[in-house]
Amino acid sequence: MNKWIQRGSAEIPNNGGTMKLLQRDQEFSIRLSGIRGELMNSRVHGSEEALAELGCARLGSVADVRVLVGGLGMGFTLAAVLRSVPASAQAVVAELIPEVAEWNRGPLGECAGRPLLDARTRLHLGDVAALVADSRDAFDAILLDVDNGPEGLTQDNNNWLYSAAGLQAMHRAMRPESTLAIWSAGASPLFVIRLKKTGFHTAVHTVRARPGKGSRHTIFVARKGVALQGRS
Ligand SMILES: C[S@@+](CC[C@H](N)C(=O)[O-])C[C@H]1O[C@@H](n2cnc3c(N)ncnc32)[C@H](O)[C@@H]1O
16 A cells, blocks of 8 residues: 555635645545544545435425535535436535635545536535525525534634524525535534524434444434424
């Protein structure tokens, strides 16, 4: 096996440190400076895809749906959205760090099948929080994987998304009978209470990082307007 080679580096806004792209043979790793370590590895993407499958479960045959994905990362969630929605859909992907989009236009893009090139994809370079705050009745699904979950990892600023004010903004940005799905490294009963207080029906799913094995991650599913099946 070859050694890891650095393919790129980016400053994370708001003094968030440095993000690096590394490659070893066909494997890619995105790492954060300091003790935070690996953010993503291209061999581990089961829960990123589950986020899209759970968030878009009802959208397969609905025309003209609009889905917001925040952030791009290695593109696995975006690619799974595109597999779940019809040809008339639009998938808006918000990514804070321009270099991440550049990396996806290079060899990294092969990992998820180059979802940025799909005609249904719209790339929004910027903070997904600002896009949500500016949107009203705009999305049939919002899928968030910008961090470690309700406890931020790359951006302290992301904490707003999980706050009561952030959840209310997402509720406003969503169309009737739409779905919010949020990736998390672990469970958070307090966050579920906050979702319910915002007016969402909730379900909590535990998913594996790899098919049938690997770490267990949590996907919070919150529905606007319709009750959900599952543990809440
Ligand atoms: C864990 S990765 C996402 C992985 C992605 N689900 C996938 O399938 O590859 C998190 C991404 O969110 C981006 N990000 C972090 N905070 C953000 C924000 N506030 N707005 C938009 N993107 C953000 C990071 O730069 C990073 O690319």
